Amino acid sequence: MPRTAAPTLSSPIPRVADRDRRRTSASVVLRSVLEHGPVARSTIARLTGLSPASVTGHCARLTGLGLIREAASPRPSGGVGRPHVPVDLDDSRLVVGGVHVAVPYTTVALLDLRGRVVARREVPHSGAADPYDILDGAAGALAGLLGARPGVRPLGVGFAAGGWVDRASGVVVEHPLLGWREVPVRDALGTRTGLPVHVDGHARALVNAERLFGRARGSGSVLHLFVGNVVDAAFATNDEVHHGPRSQAGTIAHLPVPGGTERCACGRTGCLQAELSERTLCRRARAAGVIGGMNPQHVVRAARDGDPVAVRLLTERARATGRAVGLLLDVLNPETVVVTEIGVLSREDCLGALRAGVGDGRAASVVPSSFPDSVLAVAGGSVALDVLYRDPLGASADTRPDAI
Numbered sequence: 001m002p003r004t005a006a007p008t009l010s011s012p013i014p015r016v017a018d019r020d021r022r023r024t025s026a027s028v029v030l031r032s033v034l035e036h037g038p039v040a041r042s043t044i045a046r047l048t049g050l051s052p053a054s055v056t057g058h059c060a061r062l063t064g065l066g067l068i069r070e071a072a073s074p075r076p077s078g079g080v081g082r083p084h085v086p087v088d089l090d091d092s093r094l095v096v097g098g099v100h101v102a103v104p105y106t107t108v109a110l111l112d113l114r115g116r117v118v119a120r121r122e123v124p125h126s127g128a129a130d131p132y133d134i135l136d137g138a139a140g141a142l143a144g145l146l147g148a149r150p151g152v153r154p155l156g157v158g159f160a161a162g163g164w165v166d167r168a169s170g171v172v173v174e175h176p177l178l179g180w181r182e183v184p185v186r187d188a189l190g191t192r193t194g195l196p197v198h199v200d201g202h203a204r205a206l207v208n209a210e211r212l213f214g215r216a217r218g219s220g221s222v223l224h225l226f227v228g229n230v231v232d233a234a235f236a237t238n239d240e241v242h243h244g245p246r247s248q249a250g251t252i253a254h255l256p257v258p259g260g261t262e263r264c265a266c267g268r269t270g271c272l273q274a275e276l277s278e279r280t281l282c283r284r285a286r287a288a289g290v291i292g293g294m295n296p297q298h299v300v301r302a303a304r305d306g307d308p309v310a311v312r313l314l315t316e317r318a319r320a321t322g323r324a325v326g327l328l329l330d331v332l333n334p335e336t337v338v339v340t341e342i343g344v345l346s347r348e349d350c351l352g353a354l355r356a357g358v359g360d361g362r363a364a365s366v367v368p369s370s371f372p373d374s375v376l377a378v379a380g381g382s383v384a385l386d387v388l389y390r391d392p393l394g395a396s397a398d399t400r401p402d403a404i
């Protein structure tokens with residue numbers, strides 16, 4: 001075996017470092033345009049600490065990739081290099097696809113570069129949730145959404161689901177409610193769409209959406225708690241989302257809730273997911289004669305129509321969610337807590353009950369999701385948008401325009 005040569009001036013190591021620095025700076029510039037656009041290049045330089053020449057170079061590259069453009073009505077500057085012509089995101093041409101798999105249905109969507117949902121479709125699951133049938137249906141729906149918009153180009157697809165999702169390998173390791181185990185979603189969906197696919201757990205996807213496009217923008221640390229049929233959490237500090245080994249962080253389904261009475265499949269009583277899942281809410285609502293089926297939206301509708309039992313069930317669930325948030329605040333002490341829960345998203349009394357459950361002066365840091373009408377569509381697409389904003393040069397370079 002030859003010994004490894006020491007790095008020399010002509011070795012590739014410095015070039016790799018340069019490339020990494022260029023990627024990081026491009027990411028900083030694109031984030032600055034997202035947050036401040038339309039914004040002058042000179043202002044970006046001031047905000048980011050990059051040199052004006054470097055900002056100009058990055059803006060030229062990002063413009064070439066179709067990610068940014070000069071704003072519609074520039075102020076006249078007359079100077080060379082047009083430093084005062086503001087730039088803004090180009091949200092007219094590039095989109096990402098989003099796929100979110102819930103227990104009863106899959107949400108497929110297109111998002112623009114601002115994280116806004118420009119098209120979406122729900123695909124119901126028929127009977128057993130066979131993963132490859134579901135991914136076939138998602139790819140077909142995505143092709144349909146893109147086919148209706150010939151002017152837009154997809155950069156990639158983000159996939160989000162509850163359960164245990166390993167971002168690094170692109171695998172849904174385990175999703176007990178769907179009955180999925182070791183499903184290679186990144187490869188399977190990549191084959192079906194011909195696009196780069198990125199995969200993550202939905203609580204982490206939504207914490208990224210809140211950081212980039214929502215209320216947690218600018219927050220030093222943020223915890224997101226997702227309470228649907230699946231209950232899980234994600235935590236981010238300074239733009240980094242904690243994943244843990246094989247992305248197992250945030251699995252809080254069996255955290256004991258104070259005062260819980262619900263039997264869990266694990267054999268204990270009062271586990272967070274058993275206590276707070278939408279199935280439990282619907283079962284209780286059905287037993288009380290509030291609804292006929294198992295749709296949590298029907299409980300919300302009954303409450304809106306004035307059914308006092310529906311109101312009580314929703315506020316009790318919100319209060320129990322607040323107690324769980326209180327436990328997580330004790331452990332993680334984030335600046336901002338974002339909660340995605342059906343009652344909290346639609347009712348002030350539920351938000352009040354949530355905050356009461358959190359208690360003792362910390363309630364003000366607890367806010368509902370920034371995406372009340374589109375949370376599942378945003379979750380899927382945000383996985384791909386997070387990749388784009390971290391590495392705009394890499395994420396937009398490997399796209400085949402005619403894919404899908």
Ligand SMILES: [Zn+2]
Pocket residue numbers: 253254264265266267268271274
């Ligand atoms: Zn349990």
